[in-house]
Amino acid sequence: MSAAAMTDQPVKELGEGEAGKAVEAGRVASYKPAVVGAPVMAAAPAPTGAGLGERLQVALQALLRAFVPPVAGLALLIGLWHLATLNGGGIPSPGKTWDAAVVLFSDPFYREGPNDQGIGWNVLASLQRVGMGFGIAALVGIPAGFLLGRFAILSRMLNPIISLLRPVSPLAWLPIGLLVFQRADPAATWTIFICSIWPMVLNTAQGVTRVPQDYLNVARVLKLSEWKVFTKILFPAVLPYMLTGIRLSIGTAWLVIVAAEMLTGGVGIGFWVWDEWNNLKVEHIIIAIFVIGIVGLALEQALMLLARRFNYESR
Amino acid sequence: MSKKIVQIENVGQTFATKKGTFTALRDIHLDIHEGESVSLIGHSGCGKSTLLNLIAGLTLPSTGVMLCEGREIAGPGPERAVVFQNHSLLPWLTCFDNVYLAVERVFSAKEGKVKLKERTREALALVGLSHAESKYPHEISGGMKQRVGIARALSMQPRILLMDEPFGALDALTRANLQDELMKILAATRATMVMVTHDVDEAVLLSDRVVMLTNGPAATVGEILDVKLERPRDRLALAHDPVFGNCRAAIMEFLYQKQLRVAA
Numbered sequence: 001m002s003a004a005a006m007t008d009q010p011v012k013e014l015g016e017g018e019a020g021k022a023v024e025a026g027r028v029a030s031y032k033p034a035v036v037g038a039p040v041m042a043a044a045p046a047p048t049g050a051g052l053g054e055r056l057q058v059a060l061q062a063l064l065r066a067f068v069p070p071v072a073g074l075a076l077l078i079g080l081w082h083l084a085t086l087n088g089g090g091i092p093s094p095g096k097t098w099d100a101a102v103v104l105f106s107d108p109f110y111r112e113g114p115n116d117q118g119i120g121w122n123v124l125a126s127l128q129r130v131g132m133g134f135g136i137a138a139l140v141g142i143p144a145g146f147l148l149g150r151f152a153i154l155s156r157m158l159n160p161i162i163s164l165l166r167p168v169s170p171l172a173w174l175p176i177g178l179l180v181f182q183r184a185d186p187a188a189t190w191t192i193f194i195c196s197i198w199p200m201v202l203n204t205a206q207g208v209t210r211v212p213q214d215y216l217n218v219a220r221v222l223k224l225s226e227w228k229v230f231t232k233i234l235f236p237a238v239l240p241y242m243l244t245g246i247r248l249s250i251g252t253a254w255l256v257i258v259a260a261e262m263l264t265g266g267v268g269i270g271f272w273v274w275d276e277w278n279n280l281k282v283e284h285i286i287i288a289i290f291v292i293g294i295v296g297l298a299l300e301q302a303l304m305l306l307a308r309r310f311n312y313e314s315r
Numbered sequence: 316m317s318k319k320i321v322q323i324e325n326v327g328q329t330f331a332t333k334k335g336t337f338t339a340l341r342d343i344h345l346d347i348h349e350g351e352s353v354s355l356i357g358h359s360g361c362g363k364s365t366l367l368n369l370i371a372g373l374t375l376p377s378t379g380v381m382l383c384e385g386r387e388i389a390g391p392g393p394e395r396a397v398v399f400q401n402h403s404l405l406p407w408l409t410c411f412d413n414v415y416l417a418v419e420r421v422f423s424a425k426e427g428k429v430k431l432k433e434r435t436r437e438a439l440a441l442v443g444l445s446h447a448e449s450k451y452p453h454e455i456s457g458g459m460k461q462r463v464g465i466a467r468a469l470s471m472q473p474r475i476l477l478m479d480e481p482f483g484a485l486d487a488l489t490r491a492n493l494q495d496e497l498m499k500i501l502a503a504t505r506a507t508m509v510m511v512t513h514d515v516d517e518a519v520l521l522s523d524r525v526v527m528l529t530n531g532p533a534a535t536v537g538e539i540l541d542v543k544l545e546r547p548r549d550r551l552a553l554a555h556d557p558v559f560g561n562c563r564a565a566i567m568e569f570l571y572q573k574q575l576r577v578a579a
């Protein structure tokens with residue numbers, strides 16, 4: 001009992017600043033199934049209904065309900081934006097931005113020298129950096145989280161350090177990266193690594209401490225091998241927490257990459273924004289903001305989908 | 316009398332709490348014989364689960380000696396299968412895989428995959444759940460989950476079946492069905508059973524002996540009642556059986572007169 005209390009204690013401390021994340025972890029575990037269940041319920045009455053026409057109507061209505069509000073919101077945003085640009089100023093109007101976007105996206109993958117490449121290349125370069133930094137962070141962070149969650153002594157040893165380092169702005173790490181690696185590219189990757197590792201460590205560790213004692217008792221009664229305990233109990237139980245950590249990490253990584261690239265230069269969406277600012281092509285900056293937002297959204301959604309796939313309660 | 320399978324000698328259990336040490340159990344003496352069914356009954360919080368966990372080896376006694384087949388109980392093991400109060404099925408495994416995990420652990424050293432799968436199916440069939448083998452725990456009812464938990468325990472062919480209020484959370488009908496099934500299974504397998512229960516009727520119906528615990532803290536064995544009813548037992552016939560009525564009355568008297576629960 002006292003051992004359990006010990007493992008509980010430090011993680012709680014470490015989780016204090018993490019309240020939001022803890023809530024999110026819980027949400028993935030328990031709230032999501034309801035969301036998953038909703039469309040099923042909406043569709044359920046359909047087969048009992050009479051004809052194909054009726055079913056089509058139901059589907060159409062569901063579609064309308066799903067798409068009308070967001071489209072209306074977007075229209076409102078563009079309308080306000082249009083109004084704001086009516087009497088001139090530096091901000092380009094939606095129309096002008098659209099025209100620029102059409103030109104830009106008609107050839108996203110051109111290459112004219114190292115500092116003049118299509119927006120597609122820039123996004124891909126940023127994604128690659130994020131993938132690298134995030135991938136290494138996952139390789140280090142997730143096992144570290146398992147160890148921290150499993151061994152109270154480790155978590156008590158490392159918690160103060162993590163609490164100290166976690167709130168540091170990732171950009172403060174950039175000079176260290178530049179110093180150590182002497183080049184901009186690995187320095188940016190390093191920054192991504194250091195800022196995206198914490199959510200994975202903390203959420204995984206928390207997941208491990210939250211594995212229900214009942215499941216571990218089953219393992220004890222069966223005298224399962226350590227490997228079986230890990231594959232059959234620990235890993236599946238921690239997976240939802242881990243995926244929450246991964247989702248938060250990728251979000252942060254994408255947030256940070258833009259800033260990091262602005263400082264390091266080269267190819268990448270962040271650098272591109274800075275470049276266009278120097279060229280005073282403000283409409284390009286607005287386009288970049290949309291692109292960054294959409295890519296971030298896509299990353300998040302992809303991971304949510306993955307999380308749902310691995311959420312045992314909703315299967 | 317048949318062989319002693321579990322011997323509990325002078326066992327006490329204390330817990331370290333923030334307010335100092337808490338004595339849950341003291342001076343427990345109890346022998347459990349091969350093939351018998353024993354119920355542990357007592358008021359909530361008196362230490363029934365604590366005692367069962369000690370027999371399971373999930374916790375170790377603070378004082379005294381616990382022996383299973385002559386050897387000291389140093390930890391849990393598959394020969395003492397536990398049916399947990401809340402079924403404790405692994406939600407990411409199907410019913411089949413939940414049982415298979417146990418079967419594989421116990422028999423994989425000697426038997427091939429085909430035989431292991433056969434054993435798993437047999438165990439599920441025993442509790443009448445062959446049709447649900449590919450379902451996940453969240454897709455089946457509470458009674459079915461409890462039955463899978465029992466199937467998992469039985470599949471291991473344990474020397475002793477330990478059950479912590481296995482039917483506690485079920486409605487009366489399901490509970491009666493499962494009790495009947497359990498009696499049949501025990502008669503067929505001749506397994507030893509120790510069961511924690513709150514339910515006086517259940518204790519009398521299922522057990523050869525009912526162990527009544529005094530109120531905690533520092534609970535101990537108050538009385539032990541021999542249930543001298545023939546097997547197989549039929550719940551309808553027993554309702555008018557004077558022996559059944561006397562046993563029932565004796566337990567009620569212990570619980571509600573001698574150990575009247577002081578409002579905690």
Ligand SMILES: Nc1ncnc2c1ncn2[C@@H]1O[C@H](COP(=O)(O)OP(=O)(O)OP(=O)(O)O)[C@@H](O)[C@H]1O
Nearest residue numbers: 001330332339358359360361362363364365366531
């Ligand atoms: N790990 C523990 N640490 C401290 N006290 C404990 C611990 N486990 C049990 N206790 C205490 O020991 C006493 C007996 O608990 P136990 O769970 O065995 O009761 P029980 O008879 O099974 O009750 P119920 O019928 O409600 O399940 C209780 O007072 C409980 O608070």
Ligand SMILES: [Mg+2]
Nearest residue numbers: 363364365479
């Ligand atoms: Mg209990």
